[in-house]
Amino acid sequence: MSSAGKTVRIGAGLGFYGDSWRPIRASIERGSVQYIASDHLSELTLAILQKDRQKDAAAGYARDAVPMLLDLWPAAAKHNVRFVLNAGGLNPHGAREAIKKIFREKGWKARIATVTGDSVLERIDELKSAGEPLAHMDTGADIAAVREKLLFANAYLGAQPIAEALAQGADIVLTGRVADAALTLGPLAHEFGWHWDDWNRLAAGLTLGHLLECSGQGSGGNFGSASEWARVPDYANFGYPIAEVSADGSALLTKPPATGGRVSFDTVRQQLLYEVHNPHAYFSPDVVLDMGTLRFDDEGNDRVRVSGASGAARPARLKVVAGYHDGWMGTGMIGFAWPEAYAKCEKSAEVIGAWVKERGWAVEETNVEYVGYNSLLGANADPTYRDQLNECFLRMTIRTKDRKAADGFGRLFPWLGLSGPPYVGSLKGVQPAKELLGIWPTLLKRELVEAKTRIEVENI
Amino acid sequence: MKVALWKIAHARSGDKADRADIGLFAFDAETYAVLKREVTKERLARHFAAMTTGPVELWALDNLLALKIVLNGALQGGAARSIRMDNLGKNVAAQLLRMEIDAPDTLPRLKKT
Numbered sequence: 069m070s071s072a073g074k075t076v077r078i079g080a081g082l083g084f085y086g087d088s089w090r091p092i093r094a095s096i097e098r099g100s101v102q103y104i105a106s107d108h109l110s111e112l113t114l115a116i117l118q119k120d121r122q123k124d125a126a127a128g129y130a131r132d133a134v135p136m137l138l139d140l141w142p143a144a145a146k147h148n149v150r151f152v153l154n155a156g157g158l159n160p161h162g163a164r165e166a167i168k169k170i171f172r173e174k175g176w177k178a179r180i181a182t183v184t185g186d187s188v189l190e191r192i193d194e195l196k197s198a199g200e201p202l203a204h205m206d207t208g209a210d211i212a213a214v215r216e217k218l219l220f221a222n223a224y225l226g227a228q229p230i231a232e233a234l235a236q237g238a239d240i241v242l243t244g245r246v247a248d249a250a251l252t253l254g255p256l257a258h259e260f261g262w263h264w265d266d267w268n269r270l271a272a273g274l275t276l277g278h279l280l281e282c283s284g285q286g287s288g289g290n291f292g293s294a295s296e297w298a299r300v301p302d303y304a305n306f307g308y309p310i311a312e313v314s315a316d317g318s319a320l321l322t323k324p325p326a327t328g329g330r331v332s333f334d335t336v337r338q339q340l341l342y343e344v345h346n347p348h349a350y351f352s353p354d355v356v357l358d359m360g361t362l363r364f365d366d367e368g369n370d371r372v373r374v375s376g377a378s379g380a381a382r383p384a385r386l387k388v389v390a391g392y393h394d395g396w397m398g399t400g401m402i403g404f405a406w407p408e409a410y411a412k413c414e415k416s417a418e419v420i421g422a423w424v425k426e427r428g429w430a431v432e433e434t435n436v437e438y439v440g441y442n443s444l445l446g447a448n449a450d451p452t453y454r455d456q457l458n459e460c461f462l463r464m465t466i467r468t469k470d471r472k473a474a475d476g477f478g479r480l481f482p483w484l485g486l487s488g489p490p491y492v493g494s495l496k497g498v499q500p501a502k503e504l505l506g507i508w509p510t511l512l513k514r515e516l517v518e519a520k521t522r523i524e525v526e527n528i
Numbered sequence: 529m530k531v532a533l534w535k536i537a538h539a540r541s542g543d544k545a546d547r548a549d550i551g552l553f554a555f556d557a558e559t560y561a562v563l564k565r566e567v568t569k570e571r572l573a574r575h576f577a578a579m580t581t582g583p584v585e586l587w588a589l590d591n592l593l594a595l596k597i598v599l600n601g602a603l604q605g606g607a608a609r610s611i612r613m614d615n616l617g618k619n620v621a622a623q624l625l626r627m628e629i630d631a632p633d634t635l636p637r638l639k640k641t
Binding site for chain 1: 534535538539540541542543544545546547549551553555575577578579585587589590591592593594596598600605606607608609611612613614618619621622623625626
């Protein structure tokens with residue numbers, strides 16, 4: 069332990085909008101955490117929130133934050149635990165008002181901060197005229213191609229505004245889009261007073277944030293393996309990971325006592341590389357991390373020491389992810405039992421194909437999958453038992469610009485029930501058209517984003 | 529001998545825009561050396577030919593006994609526009625674990641069973 073001896077304990081919150089907050093209670097009551105870092109926004113969540121906001125101007129935030137705080141706040145207040153959450157989504161002020169309302173009803177007090185300025189949808193023309201091309205990061209295409217179809221466009225903010233909000237005494241920090249790991253790096257930089265050009269410490273904080281940002285995946289959940297997954301104890305009572313961090317950025321990764329899950333060299337390194345591209349240049353708004361120098365020392369009993377992060381200077385441009393309307397998906401499903409379960413699915417796909425053709429629908433792409441055979445393993449499914457399956461489900465989808473065709477597609481399937489192959493099941497209603505979204509990743513000069521970053525703190 | 533990866537390694541996959549990414553992990557250093565030699569970009573490109581439209585990228589991390597694999601153009605444009613069942617590419621790692629490579633039968637995990 070360093071001479072300063074101070075450590076800060078941060079617990080993982082949610083890993084996505086709709087995740088369980090039940091395990092967080094154990095981190096608060098038995099895990100001695102000072103902070104909960106809760107990630108409510110996947111790459112796509114903003115599209116869902118945009119639809120909410122179109123229906124109701126007060127909406128557009130991750131609604132699960134409200135019942136989560138309602139359930140956990142008394143314990144959090146008792147144990148002096150602060151929350152950092154990106155549940156603000158597209159409307160952090162709306163989230164604040166909703167939380168204010170329940171806190172007033174309960175007679176609870178808290179200091180709550182909002183961080184805004186990540187949304188750039190309404191600024192696209194301004195940014196283009198400021199010389200920002202907003203070209204697609206991978207293809208280089210001009211954003212004009214999707215300009216009229218954009219549903220959201222948000223920059224990933226970093227940890228600085230979070231640290232600042234905490235310095236102003238916030239108990240709850242509500243952000244919109246920030247880098248997921250910033251939810252952890254913010255509290256660490258605040259507690260230890262890390263400088264914003266201390267690249268190795270910032271890289272250490274980024275590492276820990278990345279290990280905490282997917283809730284149970286950092287403590288043995290979704291442990292991708294054959295048979296090893298079955299040795300992970302007590303899934304019903306999973307504990308989310310906790311990082312106990314020292315001033316130099318090294319940490320002990322663990323989980324609350326008497327909970328399920330596993331923190332080990334194997335589970336931690338799986339999470340480290342999860343959704344990472346080049347591991348020697350893992351970009352965040354605050355620092356670029358090289359994972360090649362990290363050390364994980366497994367001490368046993370769900371304790372892994374994390375050290376050795378190296379960082380390089382933060383990027384001059386921030387990542388922006390925009391989403392745009394990109395057509396509709398029609399879905400149909402029908403299942404058959406033995407005998408010839410697979411062959412009957414194949415025949416049904418042929419019939420549906422003929423009916424689609426007859427209707428003259430403008431279908432761009434048709435996808436045929438056999439649930440129970442290859443819907444998850446694709447071309448790497450083992451064909452050995454294909455013709456001896458006990459049962460098999462046909463799942464068929466189409467891509468089209470025509471919403472009516474996508475709706476009509478699902479309605480074709482029930483007809484097979486009385487006029488198709490025998491021993492049919494699973495006709496449990498028709499799936500409506502689903503909107504498809506294209507993702508537009510791009511980069512933006514950080515000063516242009518940061519000029520609009522706002523931190524507002526108030527007592528509620 | 530031919531050995532399927534699931535017998536000697538573990539793996540998790542995820543998505544980012546139109547990329548599926550996989551972490552492949554050896555249980556021990558001896559197996560890691562074999563993975564590094566056998567699991568090549570070319571081999572990966574063949575294994576995932578049916579689902580990818582772009583190049584394969586590959587990094588080896590000695591400190592983690594791990595390979596980081598990125599399959600560009602593997603998700604029909606991205607999870608939100610994919611019409612596949614596995615739009616998030618969560619099972620791409622399972623697909624990888626079915627790959628068979630040449631490995632000595634003396635590897636620690638093979639001796640155990």
